[in-house]
Amino acid sequence: MKQDFKPNIVGFLCNWCSYAGADLAGSSKLEIKPYLSVIRVMCSSRVNSNLVLNAFLWGADGVLIAGCHPGDCHYEKGNYYVRRRFALLKKILETLDLEPDRLQLSWISASEGKRYAEVVNKFAEDITRLGPSAFHTNPNI
Amino acid sequence: MNEKIGVYVCECGPNISERIDIDRVLEEISSAEGVKVAKKFGLLCSNDGKNYLADEIKKEELTHLVVAACSPREHEQTFMNVCLEAGLNPYLFQLVNIREQCAWMISDKEEATRMAIKYIYAGISRVTLHKPLLKKELDSIPDVLIIGGGISGIEAALCLAGKDRKVYLVEKTESLGGMVKKFFELLPYQGSNLAVIEEKIEQVQNNENVEILTSSEVEDVRGFLGNFEAVIKSKSNGSETKEIKIGAIIVATGFKLFDPKNIPQYGYGKIENVLDALEFEQMSASGKILLKNGNPPKSVALIHCVGRNEKGYCSKVCCLYSIKFARHLQDKLPGIDVSEFYSDLCLPDKADQDYFEEAKKKGIHFIRADNLELKEKDGKINVEYKVAGGKKDSIAVDMAILAPAMVPSEDTSKLAEILNLPLDETGFFKEVHEMLDPISTPIEGVYVSGCALGPKNIPESIIQSQAASGKILSSLIPGKKIEPEVKVSEIREEFCTGCQTCLSVCFYGAISFDEYKGISVVNEAICRGCGSCVGICPSGAIRSKHFTYPQLYLEVLQALR
Numbered sequence: 001m002k003q004d005f006k007p008n009i010v011g012f013l014c015n016w017c018s019y020a021g022a023d024l025a026g027s028s029k030l031e032i033k034p035y036l037s038v039i040r041v042m043c044s045s046r047v048n049s050n051l052v053l054n055a056f057l058w059g060a061d062g063v064l065i066a067g068c069h070p071g072d073c074h075y076e077k078g079n080y081y082v083r084r085r086f087a088l089l090k091k092i093l094e095t096l097d098l099e100p101d102r103l104q105l106s107w108i109s110a111s112e113g114k115r116y117a118e119v120v121n122k123f124a125e126d127i128t129r130l131g132p133s134a135f136h137t138n139p140n141i
Numbered sequence: 142m143n144e145k146i147g148v149y150v151c152e153c154g155p156n157i158s159e160r161i162d163i164d165r166v167l168e169e170i171s172s173a174e175g176v177k178v179a180k181k182f183g184l185l186c187s188n189d190g191k192n193y194l195a196d197e198i199k200k201e202e203l204t205h206l207v208v209a210a211c212s213p214r215e216h217e218q219t220f221m222n223v224c225l226e227a228g229l230n231p232y233l234f235q236l237v238n239i240r241e242q243c244a245w246m247i248s249d250k251e252e253a254t255r256m257a258i259k260y261i262y263a264g265i266s267r268v269t270l271h272k273p274l275l276k277k278e279l280d281s282i283p284d285v286l287i288i289g290g291g292i293s294g295i296e297a298a299l300c301l302a303g304k305d306r307k308v309y310l311v312e313k314t315e316s317l318g319g320m321v322k323k324f325f326e327l328l329p330y331q332g333s334n335l336a337v338i339e340e341k342i343e344q345v346q347n348n349e350n351v352e353i354l355t356s357s358e359v360e361d362v363r364g365f366l367g368n369f370e371a372v373i374k375s376k377s378n379g380s381e382t383k384e385i386k387i388g389a390i391i392v393a394t395g396f397k398l399f400d401p402k403n404i405p406q407y408g409y410g411k412i413e414n415v416l417d418a419l420e421f422e423q424m425s426a427s428g429k430i431l432l433k434n435g436n437p438p439k440s441v442a443l444i445h446c447v448g449r450n451e452k453g454y455c456s457k458v459c460c461l462y463s464i465k466f467a468r469h470l471q472d473k474l475p476g477i478d479v480s481e482f483y484s485d486l487c488l489p490d491k492a493d494q495d496y497f498e499e500a501k502k503k504g505i506h507f508i509r510a511d512n513l514e515l516k517e518k519d520g521k522i523n524v525e526y527k528v529a530g531g532k533k534d535s536i537a538v539d540m541a542i543l544a545p546a547m548v549p550s551e552d553t554s555k556l557a558e559i560l561n562l563p564l565d566e567t568g569f570f571k572e573v574h575e576m577l578d579p580i581s582t583p584i585e586g587v588y589v590s591g592c593a594l595g596p597k598n599i600p601e602s603i604i605q606s607q608a609a610s611g612k613i614l615s616s617l618i619p620g621k622k623i624e625p626e627v628k629v630s631e632i633r634e635e636f637c638t639g640c641q642t643c644l645s646v647c648f649y650g651a652i653s654f655d656e657y658k659g660i661s662v663v664n665e666a667i668c669r670g671c672g673s674c675v676g677i678c679p680s681g682a683i684r685s686k687h688f689t690y691p692q693l694y695l696e697v698l699q700a701l702r
Contacts, residue, residue: 010700015214023212026241034252037259037700038242040213041688042628045646046672050681050690055697075671076573076583076648082676117246 007061007127008136009036011120012051014044016074017109018066024113032117033124036064043067044105045078052089052103053096059136062102062127066119069107079107097134101126144175144269147203148261149194151185151210153240160244162254166209169258173265177201186216191223198227205268209237209261230273232627232687237264263699267692274686278622279666281367282388285613286311288359288556291319292338293393293591293602295345300610302350305619309385310345311373312355313552317342319395320592321599325425328465330492331599354383358552362390362559365667366586366616367623389586389613392560392570393606394553396592399448399545407447407543408515412522414438414540415515417447418459421466421542430473437474438539442524443467444513445483448546454567456596459544460487464497466542467505480506480536482513482526490598510534515541547596560587561650569595580609583648585667588612628686629668630675632661636682643674643683 013019019040025032041047044067055063065086067079086105093100106119148170152158163181171179178201184190185208198206206229208220213236221231239257247253283306287294290312302308310317321327321338345351356377363370367388374382401409401417409415413433416424424430432438443463449455460483467479486507488494501507510526517523518537525535549568557564562582565571570589573581580588588609591602617623630651632643637660644652644661651667652674654660663674663683672685681690 008701010697019212020214023214023238023241026212026245029245031248032246034243034247034249034256037256037263037696038238039263039693039696039700041672041693042685043671043673045676046685046688048676051693051697054694055701058698059701060697075669075673077646078648078671078673081646081673085676 005128005131007035007124007132008059009062009064009124009127010055010060011036011038011064011066012041012044012047013038013108014067014074014078015040015042017068017072018044018106018116020110021066021108021112021116024110025116026113028113030113030117032120035124035127036120043073043075043078044082045075047082047085049085049089049092053092056093056096056098056102056133057135059133061130061133061136062104062123064104064106064120064123066106066108066116069109072109099130102130102133144204145177145202146175146205146207146265146268147197147201148176148179148207148209148265149185149197150179150181150239150261151190151208152181152183153210153244154184157210157240157244160248160250160253161239161257162250165254166257166261170261170265173262175205175269176265177203185210186219191219194220194223195227198224198229203229204233205271206234207237207261207264207268208234209239209257209264211236211240212238230275232274233268233271235264235268235271237261259699259702262702263696266695266699270689270692270695271687274627276624276627277665278624279367281617281621281623282369282386283617283619284308284385284387285617286359286369286371286385286387286390287393288390289319289393289395289591289593290314290317290353290355291393291395291591292321292341292599293395293593293606294319294391295341296603296606297391297393297590297610298345298351299341299348300607301613302348304350306350308351309373309387310351310353311357311359312353313358315356315377317345317353317355320419323419323426324422326465326469327599328461328496330496359556359559365625365664368666369586388617390560390588391606391609391613392556392562392587392589392593393591394550394556394593396547396596397550399452399548401447401543401545404448404451406514407444408517408522409543412515412517412541414522415543416540417543417545418462418466425466425469425473430470432539438470438477440478440536440538440540441467441470441480442522442536442538442541443479443481444515444524444541444543445481446485447543448548449484452546452548452567454546454596455485455487456544456547457487457489458547458596458598461493461496461598463542463544464500464505468500468503471503471505478506478538480508480524480538482508482510482524484509484511547592550593553593560584562587562589567595569593580605581612584650586613586617625666626668626670628670628688629665630663630670630672630683630685631665632663633682633684634658634660636680637661638680638682640679642677642679646673646677648673
């Protein structure tokens with residue numbers, strides 16, 4: 001069963017670093033697992049708790065947030081705000097009976113195409129191992 | 142629904158067509174709600190492609206356009222221009238990236254096609270919620286305010302002032318020239334005489350496009366790039382204030398010296414003939430290097446790194462001016478014994494090493510030491526120190542000259558507050574990026590140059606002023622309008638509870654609080670559209686245009702379909 005499981009992962013990428021890193025991964029023809037749907041935001045700080053939690057409630061098996069490395073945010077401090085929110089969201093996921101590992105925050109710069117592919121593939125692997133999210137499989141929740 | 146959405150898939154030569162089944166994509170999405178046409182084309186970014194798209198927009202009377210092609214980082218603007226040409230508001234367009242994200246990264250054609258369909262669905266759902274934003278054009282004022290009349294400020298004024306551009310040069314003291322004017326000479330290889338500085342001062346004074354406001358301070362600044370208003374208070378004219386309008390600002394407020402009294406073991410202020418570097422510069426400038434008793438000194442100790450440990454950084458210029466002092470002392474008082482006490486020598490520029498080696502050859506002693514303590518002994522100054530290995534030693538000298546750390550000038554924090562600029566942990570102004578954007582600040586149109594950013598030498602200060610001037614010359618062109626970002630945040634009054642959390646996260650100071658209404662207000666001309674405030678607003682009252690909740694939610698739903 002788990003063998004056939006194709007997870008649905010939502011990835012919020014900031015426009016300036018991580019989305020550009022993804023572009024580089026693409027133009028470098030690096031292979032990624034086709035489980036992640038990218039949503040572009042201007043800054044990772046735009047990704048608030050509602051977006052992440054709703055993604056899970058609607059059946060996402062994993063959510064990836066990616067932004068500029070600390071100190072490199074295009075808007076100076078946005079990634080620090082999302083980092084704090086991320087710590088909080090991890091706690092909230094526990095209370096929802098979701099494995100905190102289903103949410104990941106990564107720093108990927110515009111020059112890190114290789115890292116983008118590695119992060120996405122590793123995350124896809126981790127989520128595949130975790131199996132479908134409880135919200136996905138249990139229609140009663 | 143009255144939308145007539147046109148979806149155009151670009152083959153991108155073989156890039157997309159070979160790796161995604163475009164016909165299947167078109168079959169699937171042509172029945173999506175609101176889609177009037179779904180077609181493919183060979184290369185949409187080519188001239189043929191752009192003409193084709195423009196014709197299609199007109200022929201099909203499209204209300205919205207979705208192009209599935211490459212990354213928005215590559216051709217978003219290209220297709221926005223096509224919209225503009227075809228009479229469609231360019232913001233009613235969405236570029237869906239199926240090349241980098243699908244064709245190039247997913248080798249299984251079936252899977253790549255499946256993902257491409259998802260992304261295009263997401264694009265179709267979000268585009269219907271796009272608003273026909275309008276690029277705003279604002280008149281801009283080309284004039285510039287320069288705060289600080291030292292060498293940095295003077296250089297910037299000379300670069301900027303011209304027929305079409307007035308410069309206001311505000312200086313706190315009564316005269317221009319700043320710290321450099323207090324020096325008796327420059328380093329020989331930096332242009333050995335101060336006449337070059339005098340010349341610059343004269344040029345700026347004679348420039349009819351520069352208005353010099355001495356004994357004046359900046360009291361208040363409001364506005365944004367192209368449209369700042371500043372209040373300048375004159376101390377000499379009975380605290381008279383003057384309001385000026387400018388388009389950009391350069392902060393060139395320089396530095397002051399760390400007060401050696403903060404470290405009692407140097408004896409500064411207690412022991413006679415212990416001077417700081419500026420006092421010695423002025424003494425040399427007067428031509429009379431004398432002890433308190435009126436005699437010339439026979440021996441001098443030059444103490445480097447005063448306050449370096451306390452401040453936590455090297456001030457970069459002290460080693461070289463201390464060598465300059467030593468050589469000057471030898472020239473003026475032949476036979477004098479000069480010792481330099483340093484912890485690390487800083488000789489960063491290409492001519493510095495030679496200057497130091499020559500000094501050594503001339504018999505100046507260089508002693509690497511720490512734990513220095515100056516004590517009064519038999520009318521002389523006894524310098525006690527420890528050398529590497531812990532051995533203690535001492536020498537008695539007539540005069541000691543301290544080289545204190547450079548620290549931010551007096552009003553730095555006050556000015557930072559007025560201009561809404563960040564300071565770093567050392568208290569100097571903080572640049573946007575030390576390497577990539579070393580003179581810009583988070584406030585567009587406000588730059589910092591010279592020692593206001595941290596210790597540096599005269600050439601470096603001049604370089605920074607020229608750089609800041611270049612930024613202004615290229616962004617604030619007389620007669621040219623300014624186009625602020627339009628995908629900005631807006632606050633929905635009815636939902637704002639007035640908690641002001643958004644104010645704390647806005648790095649640009651674009652949000653202010655309307656006391657009367659009890660709500661936050663965004664200044665759209667300053668907002669850069671990052672969405673930090675949207676992300677943090679606990680009541681969901683802020684909307685970032687084109688990245689609204691409904692738009693992102695629709696994208697999430699399509700991702701999960």
